[in-house]
Amino acid sequence: MNALSMQFLSHLGSDTSHSESSPVGVDTKNNYQTVTVLVIGGGGREHALCYALQRSPSCETVLCAPGNAGISSSKNATCISDLDIYDGEAVISFCRKRGVGLVVVGPEAPLVAGLTNELVKAGIPTFGPSAEASALEGSKNFMKHLCDKYDIPTAKYKTFTDPSAAKQYIQEQGAPIVIKADGLAAGKGVTVAMTLEEAHEAVDSMLVKGDFGSAGCRVIVEEFLEGEEASFFALVDGENAIPLESAQDHKRVGDGDTGPNTGGMGAYSPAPILTKELQSIVMDSIIIPTVKGMSAEGSKFVGVLYAGLMIEKKSGMPKLIEYNVRFGDPECQVLMVRLESDLVQVLLAACRGELNGISLNWSPGSAMVVVMASNGYPGSYEKGTLIENLEEAELVAPGVKIFHAGTAFDSEGRFIATGGRVLGITAKGNDLEEARDRAYQAVEKVNWSGGFFRRDIGWRALPQKQYATKG
Template sequence: MKVLVVGSGGREHALCRAIANSPLCGALYCAPGNAGIADVATLVPVGSEDVEGLVRFVQDNAIDFVVVGPEGPLVLGLVDRLTALGVKAFGPSAAAAELEGSKGFMKDILAKYGVPTAFYGRFTDAGAAKDYVRKHGAPIVVKADGLAAGKGVTVARTEAEAFAAIDEALVDGRFGAAGAEVVVEEFLDGEEVSFFALCDGENALPLASAQDHKAVGDGDTGPNTGGMGAYSPAPVLTPELEARVMREIIEPTVKGMAAEGRPFKGVLFAGLMIMNTPDGPVPKTLEFNVRFGDPECQTLMTRLKSDALAALVAAADGVLDGIDLRWHEGTALCVVMAAEGYPGDYRKNTEIRGLDAANAVDSVTVYHAGTKRAEDGRVLSVGGRVLGVTALAPTVAEAQAAAYRGVDALDWPEGFCRRDIGWRAVGR
């Protein structure tokens, strides 16, 4: 097969490496890709949200299968355009991608089909939203309805903080059209975990759990980021809880989306809160994403033994019930190296050295995210999150130690990382 992967981050590097290892893959392209992806795929200078440019490339190059990495092109309808042309693609239609594209829509689906989640209200009027906050009190959560690049969620500890978040979205228009509506919902207290399942419109095949680290600083301090590291599997999601998540959350959502005439194909990424109750731990749904997480994908693809491309094609073809996935034992752990200043204004175009040394550390793979190769061959940083140093080992402590050996082999003074990725699992 001739395969195109859309995107340029660490998630796409992990997908490209896994797909390149498949005997089904004859030629691999990535648009727009990065310096690391260039080692396993031919880079295509087309942006991930340039739907017309991507469709043109697919047609001109007789691409057989397209794997869409980020949420943007999914919400914009890239899969719909490809399907209309008779080209297979991994990822949901625009109608199904609303599970991520609209938090209000997602909450309505959960409520309609009995999926456990926080109570909520949807508002376009700031006054009505504030009345809802007064009724329920703080802490409470305010979310911009649409895609806001991870910036649209406020966990308000006081009513005043909630009012400010409502005004920011509905009155000041900080998030543009994405904040024209807000969801105000119950604050859930517990331990967050991510769970992934492949879906083919009717069936759901469990992948694995992972736990990421959103805050920029050690000990979960400082502002939230796109993710400073992750590990898989997450011990908090026991096999019993995983079965419950499939039964109570994933399967009812897939059946519900089919009933709505929006069959979901692709990967369903459930952000969960594991709440401690007198009856034991209970999973509730915080959110759905309609693509692999980043950096969670790096840990999943590192652990996957089976042919990744065969599984993605089966999801697109509607035949997941014939797929059986095998995983490496142990833990995969990814430490994100970010550019100085991230998540605020960060330095760009600094040289990254020591990549070969880091990749030479036993069991370590360095996934690229925000990198490019200069004309003279040097690898430069061009993004906020730049590298994902990932290790696979029998235990989480060994994976953590190996990943940091990889980090320490790098020579990049302008980069930084958290030094405690995996602390919850190590503590357990």
């Protein structure tokens, strides 16, 4: 990194008097070289990344491919809906034509498909791991083998392709027990089986019926860990890692963490369970050994390492449940509204292998996101339902920001739902209680008969004041 950039990042670490629109309150056009950024993806995570990148002083403009209706209407980015993000040559050509100086790959699928490999080979700075390094998420079996080899604490497990052998092992281990599809299954390939019958059904679903296609042709049967789940994020440059602020999401679809797993029904930051001491333990025992292990294996990891953790009830110590190789959704939403550092410069530093010594600046207080999902999710759900009153919802309280995950415009230019998880109603506050109250005030303003939401996001951190609302 050049001296100007280092001076810039040093400034980020000390300045706390930031405005909402410009994190460090400087005239970027006159002081710093600006960068055109391309964000790959079109969900709530990508909307949050566009929002944070646009606020970065060294950002010239943000492009998002393919983006969505909400990203476009918010003017957080210019959406490029006709760019095929799985066609590396097309993306490279687009970047050269538009003078893109940084590509940020949001979703896991193009990472696993090797988009980063092609862009880096073409000399385009790209934040996101190679296809080889993406195996940390693309194959749970790969991740488990890495844990074995480098003494990273994780749940006891065995891998199977034969359903009879898997069922026999399950019978020996007893319930509760966890069954996972080896490959990418859009956050739905995990069954926490409380009975042997449930476990056997999960095995049949994956190995016999093929419900998850090639992702489920191999299954991991894992011991059930009792405790509290938490999300831990670190930026990685191949050799070094720096932690992000803590966050915690709610995976289950129903209040009280009941019902099937989803991609996430809400999140909050910071997460009280991830104390500073525990964060140090996670870095030392899980993140750093993974980064060093991947480097030793010849697959240097550059991007976000998202560790899904279980803080064990008995020992209070963290164990790795799984890795994701990108920002979590919806955790990304609460992290990006709290981030006050120049995200463009930080991600470029990661691309250059220059994260060592950098620290990030975060707003004090808390943030919460409540996900509004289509009725029926995570099963089959109706598409095309009308969503109204979003502008009013965003103005209901200070610090509210609505991120779009699955929206489009109808023929009259109105928002309609096109996905399972559709909106991320996000709010900041001086503390978690204020952030929660603001988020739910905004949720109440949204007029959408085709959607639902959990009423208790943050209940583990605020057990004495579980939020109740109509609907």
